[in-house]
Amino acid sequence: MIALLIEMTGDKVPDVSMELMELALRLKSGKPSDILALVHGKQSEKGAPWFAEESGAETLGLMGTEEGHSAMEMAEAFKGLLKTRGVRYLLFAHTPRSMDMAPALAIALGLPLVSGVVAFDRNSGTFYRAAGGGKLRLHVEAPMGAVVTLQPGTLPSAPRAVTPGSLTLKRIAVSKGPTQILSTHARNESASNLSGARVVVSVGRGLESRENLPLFNHFAEALPEAAKACSRPLVDMGWMPYPCQVGITGTSVSAELYIALGISGSTQHLASISQKTTVVSVNRDPNAAIHSISDLIIETDLLPFMKATLEMLSAPSLQNKKGANPAG
Amino acid sequence: MHIAVLIKQIHSLGTTQIRPAREENISEFRINRLDEHALEEALRIKESLPGVTLTLISLGPDRVTEALRRGLGMGADNAIHLKAEMEPLSATDTAAALRPVLKDLAPDLIVCGAMSEDLMQGMTGPALAAMLGIPWVSQVVKELLIHSDNKTLEATRDAGAGSRQVIRLPFPCLVTIQQGFNIPRYPNISHMIQARTRPIPSRDAPATSNTTPVTGSSPPTRRGRGLRITGTPEEQAAQFVAYLQERQVLKT
């Protein structure tokens, strides 16, 4: 039996759920029988029927698992159910939440752990997992079963099922463990304007110092209709506001063009750049992981490159050609 | 209070080694950045409370003693080298190798980085806590608050989608640390001189199994054309501007 553990995000079934279904189908040579989907979290009673229809897999909507439980408690609650169903492969999305739950369940079920999977070859049964900071893929086999975390956006979605899967809604008891959640609060910062932008100019640690931020700002403002973004460390260091953060713990972008300046391309960052987005990477490391998704690779030191570009853009021949830039 | 800090040594380029190496250049290795943040937080606790002992643990070949010496130079009290031919490649294998020494030490608190820069699993801490049967909290983004009874702590974590969670948990427990709220210190010279000559106790890592053997490796699959532009910054800028014009980001 293969099980998918799908957590609702807000009141939505996340896109990655049908990518997990695709992985399950590849593991099962295309047959949706013997695939069990567990949909949990807020409004799972609405998400589970959708997933049963869409995927054709037997679906359990689990209620009573809304926020307020630690991963440890959740793993404990799921353990019994997964054991009685004889689950051999348990599939998660590789998200911060599953980084807590997947290892706990692997240990509870006595299964090996294969994390950060980006591809699967059904002929050889090989999982490809990201390593080397995204510069390498490791090939591993787990013929006797495994807990697998799949990098969102790396597999296509499974096709819509012809016949819907069976649906059961069930309340699950989560018992209180030793940890106590005292409060949960959102950061009170303005919403991100990244998700709607046509062009995103994003900067990473390659900027080297906070003093170089004005140069980046000029650079981004010189490109019409471009929204500013960054990698997580710049937000952590307080250089850029949180709504600018791209990645699994920030915002997703589906812009036409993503210009990555001094960003290495960790999987946590890349996972939130749409497959449809064209990427330009500017980086002095010829082997940076970001280059693997780039249309245009500019191998260079960031600062002289930004300065040279700004100079070109301010040349009179280009000045009146810049199009309608609201930022001027 | 006894705090154990887990530190992983990684290659400076973030590369992953898949077989034990015959020869390695120690100077090419460094401590995983997030583990340095974890160590910094442990040092802050040690400096703010009386009676705190700090033990570093690193799993890997002999070269990891260099990482341990740096940690001692930063101010840790003890270090243990857990000898293995190479670092395991799966979080549960790493946790299984670490478990016995932590069972013996029985620290009140275990801290480590939220993930390693090379393998990016983010799961070694939670796996170890689950194996030890102790509570854990991951991705802590603020100084830990140790309650005066020395029996519980409060941690603020990144709970995803921009939200923060404050969690209280009892000792013994494990905490994984995110970057952003502290700056790891440089080793202190006199500590470093002492650490240079200090023997580092070692023990063999238990012979745990390699649960998901690696059968090969390959570069990531390519998406996009990957056209490479070299030359002077001016030449590159000119090509970049032409590219933007072609895509109608800039008018021609």
Ligand SMILES: Cc1cc2nc3c(=O)[nH]c(=O)nc-3n(C[C@H](O)[C@H](O)[C@H](O)COP(=O)(O)OP(=O)(O)OC[C@H]3O[C@@H](n4cnc5c(N)ncnc54)[C@H](O)[C@@H]3O)c2cc1C
């Ligand atoms: C649970 C978890 C969640 C995370 N979520 C996110 C997330 O949502 N978003 C995110 O971005 N990260 C996230 N991270 C962090 C992620 O793992 C990486 O650490 C981060 O993305 C790296 O940011 P970076 O590329 O800016 O820095 P680095 O990895 O340090 O890369 C800097 C790059 O700049 C290049 N460079 C340096 N100097 C120059 C120069 N002078 N000129 C040109 N190039 C230069 C280098 O070659 C390198 O490629 C998360 C981590 C964890 C543990």
